Amino acid sequence: MPMPKNHRPERSPADTAARLSPQTVLDRLAPGQDRVARITHTEHLPPRAGRHAVWSDRIRPEIIRAVERAGIEHPWAHQALAAEHVLDGESVVVATGTASGKSLAYLVPVLSTLLDGSEAPNGRGATALYLAPTKALAADQCRMVKEFAAPLGTAIRPAAYDGDTAFEEREWVRQYATYVLTNPDMLHRGILPSHPRWSSFLRALRYVVIDECHTYRGVFGSHVAQVLRRLRRLCARYGSSPVFLLASATAAEPAVAAERLTGVPVREISDDASPRGELVFALWEPPLTELHGEKGAPVRRTATAETAELLTDLVVQGVRTVAFVRSRRGAELISVIAQERLAEVDRSLPRRVAAYRGGYLPEERRALERALHTGELLGLAATTALELGIDVSGLDSVLIAGYPGTRASLWQQAGRAGRSGRGALAVLVARDDPLDTYLVHHPEAVFRQPVESTVLDPDNPYVLAPHLCAAAEELPLTDEDLPLFGPAAAELLPQLEAAKLLRRRTKAWHWTRRERAADLTGIRGESGDPVQVVEAATGRLLGTVDASAAHTTVHDGAVHLHQGRTYVVKELDLDGGAALVEPADPPYSTMARDTTAISILETDTEVPWGDARLCYGSVEVTNQVVSYLRRRLITGEVLGETRLDLPPRTLRTRAVWWTVTQDQLDAARVNPEQLGGALHAAEHASIGILPLFATCDRWDIGGVSIPLHPDTLLPTVFVYDGHPGGAGFAERAFHTAREWLTATREAIASCECDAGCPSCIQSPKCGNGNDPLHKRGAVRLLTVLLRGAEAAGDGGDADGIGSEAASGGGDVPGGGGAESTVSQAASGGAVPDGG
DSSP states (O other), X not given: OOSGGGOOOXXXXXXXXXXXXXXXXXXXXXXXXXXXXXXXXXXXXXXXXXXXXXXXXXXXXXXXXXXXXXXXXXXXXXXXXXXXXXXXXXXXXXXXXXTSOHHHHHHHHHHHHHHHHHTSTTSOSOEEEEEOSSHHHHHHHXXXXXXXXXXXXXXXXXXXXXXXXXXXXXXXXHHHOSEEEEOHHHIIIIITTTGGGGHHHHHTEEEEEEOSGGGOOHHHHHHHHHHHHHHHHHHHHHTOOOEEEEEOSSOBSHHHHXXXXXXXXXXXXXXXXXXBOOEEEEEXXXXXXXXXXXXXXXXXXXXXXXXHHHHHHHHHTTOOXXXXXXXXXXXXXXXXXXXXXXXXXOTTSGGGEEEEOTTSOHHHHHHHHHHHHHTOOSEEEEOGGGTSSOOOOOBOEEEEESOOSSHHHHHHHHTTBSTTSOOEEEEEEOOSSHHXXXXXXXXXXXXXXXXXXXXXXXXXXXXXXXXXXXXXXHSOEEGGGHHHHOTTHHHHHHHHHHTTSEEEETTEEEEOOSSOGGGGOOTXXXXXXXXXXXXXXXXXXXXXXXXXXXXXXXXXXXXXXXXXXXXXXXXXXXXXXXXXXXXXXXXEEXXXXXXXXXXXXXEEEEEEETTEEEEXXXXXXXXXXXXXXXXXXXXXXXXXXXXXXXXXXXXXXXXXXXXXXXXXXXHTTOOHHHHHHHHHHHHHHHHHHTHHHHOOOGGGEEEEEESSOTTTSSOEEEEEESSTTOOSHHHHHHHTHHHHHHHHHHHHHHOSOSSOOTTTTOOTTOTTTTOSOOHHHHHHHHHHHHHHHHHHXXXXXXXXXXXXXXXXXXXXXXXOHHHHHHHHHHXXXXXXOOO
């Protein structure tokens, strides 16, 4: 039971319909046979009773009284246990369900210790640092802590410190705040490089809270792991050794992941003692339309259109709903469509629906958060910026427009509803995509499997190198420091010295350049400064787009949505870092297309599958956005293609690939005319299914299929990580290859289409326009390949290697050596599927 989150705004009379049971709400969404047929499965998760405990007698009575004022007489058993271990000086990860009161589990011991420290002679005898993956979550937590600690006067002084903090406030935070709430980006770029100005805070640092720690995985998590090691090093310099408190609603092997993230031993608290209301979870497949897409393939109604319609129906019923959407554009589209349909019902309803996504200006985000808290909004179309632990004040239902990439994210989003213990409805609306189609027809893969393990690779040299430089600038780097940063550190230092980034003097390495070392890399994989989206006629700044995504999202002619308004990009100025847009109302959306080439740099592991070979190693990928498609709104019908002239991007990364021989092609009855299409179809489908095994997102991985690759001299299919140095996706694919490719074959074979469609072998990001594709050839080819795997008895050992990274793209320069390592790490980025 979360502490201040128990206080809910009063519901307006218009919202009383939301008291309906979740099953009744679902029944009202599917009143006719046509709608009922779209529900492929309904899962009923029963309510669960809670188990209470008592707080440790070491908790200050003032804090216990504050908890009681929030309406909580007794803690849940896991909250009390976590507090006990924290007070014993042990680092802890609380991995219990959504709305199980993890905030209270770490806040009670932290605030009790801060209250003790307030009685020290200087009034700052203890401090705590809170890290959230998003500014919105940190702001929400700061508001909550301020309300909670208000009766204690100035004894506890919480303050947010991020990019939205006014410069005049920052000095006060550094000097006087005892509980600083920030994000890893600000810690990396702002706090650690300026550690002398934070010396009194760091000297008194007792606790580091890492909220929603399951989000720190893949490349992003690896960067954050090194940022935390830099923090621990500086704390040791100032004489402190903070205890880490981690929280996550969705994580497998949470202690293992937490220890890899922080570098310290962590105790796991995962027995959830909180109560849970009933959850009705429906899997929903949009119907086929009469339209035909590329190569005449049947087209399903888009998840965007279907979700907008469901959101409209729920708002009309007064059911408070968030629709989670995978893209910024999708969030804007759903809100616009819902507003237009609501206006036909009641002119007062459109204002009660909005979009929420990254890229908004700070004041816009804060206004939306306030409207959500007060209940002014009934419906919100949101990206994952709202997925995390923000208190969304008693939602009744959640719509998920497309599988979010991992079971962890799926349950995180579903858990946003019913947060005050009431029943809730969650609906997963499938996209026209191999993985979504597979899941809505295989509910056991959703409801009978645990969430994925969170795995990091802090030793990735593209990640580690810039953090060694940053650490050397903060304090000269000594041999005694190297074990903190991992075994790869000692190997990288001579390369960094040869590249004239570091210089060894006596017993330490020093940063040699005038620019800040922390600016070498963006920890979320972004490349360079964000591209500003500017209204051409007025010069008004509308928002920003990550530089890594500029080629695909704000190219010339791209349709850009902002706050429900539609713009078309007039010009993308890559040198100036700006996209000039003008208002427009085109009847289409746009989607970038690209081409990709790949070469093998090194083969680390090779496994025989009969005559076939399964391999894992390093590759170089060259990618170029060459055109964009115009797709009709709602239906997704392709209206035309326009060429683009954008520079190529090069990426050195990790890949899994498999080859087949001519004898195997003969056994599969795949002739030379079918070969390219069969390989291409298998590649597309395997990319679509891999997120079920590798905890990645389809847009974070890429692939290439070639009938005769110059490095293997055989027909070859590659699937690669879209991040410099790799992110663990391809490695996980290699270790789960038999299960992964078996599911791929099943997804293709079981699809009801004749020659291939977006639900099986067509890719929305294919650089070759989904040509050629051969569905039956892919099934036969995968059958022969897997027959060899079964005979070999190898390649299917899931050993927990896998991760997820933040999405993005990037301009990755080629070359070798440490200079290349640092520059590629600084560039970051994911290269989309090459087709």
